[in-house]
Amino acid sequence: MKGFSFTASARAEGVAAKGWLRGHKWWLLRRATQIAALGVFMAGPLAGLWIVRGNFASSELLGVVPLADPFMFAQSVVAGTAPIGVAMLGAGLIALFYALVGGRAYCGWICPVNIVTDAAHWLREKLGITRDRKLDRRTRHWVLAGALLASLATGTIAWEFVNPVSVLQRGLIFGLGAGWTIVAAVFLLDLLITRRGWCGHLCPVGAFYGLIGRASVTRVAAERRGDCTNCGACFNVCTEPHVITPALKGKGSTLILSGDCVNCGSCIDACPVDVFEMTSRLRREAR
Amino acid sequence: MADSKAPSRRDMLTGAAKAAGVACLAGLALTAYVESARDAEAKALRPPGARPESEFLAACVRCGLCVRACPFDTLRLAELGDPAALGTPFFIARETPCYMCKDAPCAKACPTGALDRDLPSIRKADMGVAVLVGQETCLNYKGMTCSICHRVCPISDEAITLEWQTHRGRRMLIPVVHSKTCTGCGTCEKHCVVDRAAIRVLPRELGLGGRGRNPAGRPA
Numbered sequence: 001m002k003g004f005s006f007t008a009s010a011r012a013e014g015v016a017a018k019g020w021l022r023g024h025k026w027w028l029l030r031r032a033t034q035i036a037a038l039g040v041f042m043a044g045p046l047a048g049l050w051i052v053r054g055n056f057a058s059s060e061l062l063g064v065v066p067l068a069d070p071f072m073f074a075q076s077v078v079a080g081t082a083p084i085g086v087a088m089l090g091a092g093l094i095a096l097f098y099a100l101v102g103g104r105a106y107c108g109w110i111c112p113v114n115i116v117t118d119a120a121h122w123l124r125e126k127l128g129i130t131r132d133r134k135l136d137r138r139t140r141h142w143v144l145a146g147a148l149l150a151s152l153a154t155g156t157i158a159w160e161f162v163n164p165v166s167v168l169q170r171g172l173i174f175g176l177g178a179g180w181t182i183v184a185a186v187f188l189l190d191l192l193i194t195r196r197g198w199c200g201h202l203c204p205v206g207a208f209y210g211l212i213g214r215a216s217v218t219r220v221a222a223e224r225r226g227d228c229t230n231c232g233a234c235f236n237v238c239t240e241p242h243v244i245t246p247a248l249k250g251k252g253s254t255l256i257l258s259g260d261c262v263n264c265g266s267c268i269d270a271c272p273v274d275v276f277e278m279t280s281r282l283r284r285e286a287r
Numbered sequence: 288m289a290d291s292k293a294p295s296r297r298d299m300l301t302g303a304a305k306a307a308g309v310a311c312l313a314g315l316a317l318t319a320y321v322e323s324a325r326d327a328e329a330k331a332l333r334p335p336g337a338r339p340e341s342e343f344l345a346a347c348v349r350c351g352l353c354v355r356a357c358p359f360d361t362l363r364l365a366e367l368g369d370p371a372a373l374g375t376p377f378f379i380a381r382e383t384p385c386y387m388c389k390d391a392p393c394a395k396a397c398p399t400g401a402l403d404r405d406l407p408s409i410r411k412a413d414m415g416v417a418v419l420v421g422q423e424t425c426l427n428y429k430g431m432t433c434s435i436c437h438r439v440c441p442i443s444d445e446a447i448t449l450e451w452q453t454h455r456g457r458r459m460l461i462p463v464v465h466s467k468t469c470t471g472c473g474t475c476e477k478h479c480v481v482d483r484a485a486i487r488v489l490p491r492e493l494g495l496g497g498r499g500r501n502p503a504g505r506p507a
Binding site: 044053054055057058059060066068069072073076079080081082083084086087090136138139142143145146147149150151153154155156157158159160161162166167170171173174175176177178179181182 | 306307309310311312313314315316317318320321322341342344345346347348349350351352354355363364366367368369372373374396398399400404
């Protein structure tokens with residue numbers, strides 16, 4: 001193929017201006033974190049190294065600290081379970097953690113489905129697939145509401161009967177079986193049907209963390225927006241481009257405040273003139 | 288023409304109606320699917336201390352801490368196509384039964400209470416109940432004294448006893464399960480010598496009859 005490059009085209013300008021490494025700094029950190037997160041869970045069953053037991057749904061860190069997924073906890077309560085102390089503590093710790101680092105940082109930095117959908121998006125771009133069945137980004141909130149309604153109606157943790165996030169992370173830690181079909185369906189949705197379809201439009205887990213993230217402390221800021229050359233690289237690389245507009249083009253705060261932002265830092269990587277930076281809401285507001 | 292930036296009241300209302308419709312549809316579809324997929328099949332048994340299936344599915348987050356706590360690798364999490372709800376812990380007695388650890392480490396490991404963390408004793412565990420379903424293949428019913436189920440039972444002479452009975456005019460030593468003491472560990476099913484186990488552990492609601500509205504022989 002003539003002129004083929006593995007680098008995503010949205011990152012090309014950043015790479016040209018800053019070199020490959022700096023043009024992928026946050027991407028590399030993110031992939032390393034995602035792999036490490038799975039790695040500590042898989043080290044137990046594979047190598048007998050039990051740093052953490054369980055899986056992303058609920059776990060025990062170093063045999064002491066309980067951690068639990070707050071979305072599943074919410075469904076469980078709606079389904080009629082009287083929560084016990086460990087479960088509340090675990091879900092509380094995780095909710096608190098994401099309130100600090102950015103709710104959907106879960107999506108960008110931990111969730112293994114993100115690797116699948118990013119791969120689908122990369123392939124989609126390289127193959128020049130432009131078909132894009134438009135979905136409303138708010139659909140995920142209605143799926144979230146639907147999952148809670150179904151939990152109430154059936155008295156079960158309803159989303160767990162289909163959740164591709166659980167299927168993949170649990171599958172990698174405990175055995176996947178035919179679960180790969182669900183993951184493949186998400187990949188094909190993002191590749192062939194809707195651009196950023198799953199994570200950006202449908203997934204209620206991300207929607208839930210997005211709600212936590214509305215108040216999150218860690219944020220990306222378009223700090224030097226005066227330098228913007230309107231090249232569009234940040235919008236192209238971003239999984240949720242609408243979050244950038246108010247910070248970059250608005251008159252108010254330079255902080256990206258939308259809960260939809262996954263704090264992935266791709267805009268920082270892609271910007272050839274270093275407009276963006278990872279910062280904290282507290283530091284910014286103190287000024 | 289209306290300003291495209293400001294949606295009309297009609298647009299707002301249709302938008303809201305559509306969204307509400309999507310939520311209801313998503314909820315309904317998921318409800319229907321969950322209802323069809325919720326119950327464990329007869330061959331899948333829940334870990335010791337499991338709450339009744341309806342409460343279990345409201346509490347279990349499918350984290351696998353019970354699986355990790357089991358020293359015999361009896362438990363596993365259901366993969367797509369396994370006979371229990373996706374991701375939930377279960378075991379198949381014919382493959383690996385529960386070895387009835389005294390302290391029930393699996394139940395103690397549960398972070399949600401789907402398994403009773405305060406299970407007083409493994410003897411109180413209710414994984415199911417053994418039922419001698421294959422009376423036509425059971426060797427004892429053929430007049431032999433196999434009795435392997437009785438010999439391997441961890442609480443032999445309590446959960447399974449051997450009793451002389453007369454069948455087809457012949458005296459036979461028949462294994463009899465006592466549902467009050469049987470924990471459903473499945474050791475009998477695991478060791479049954481016939482090709483497909485003649486004694487099987489079934490979830491209690493499948494394995495036992497009900498009392499009925501008008502029980503015979505009730506006191507007046």
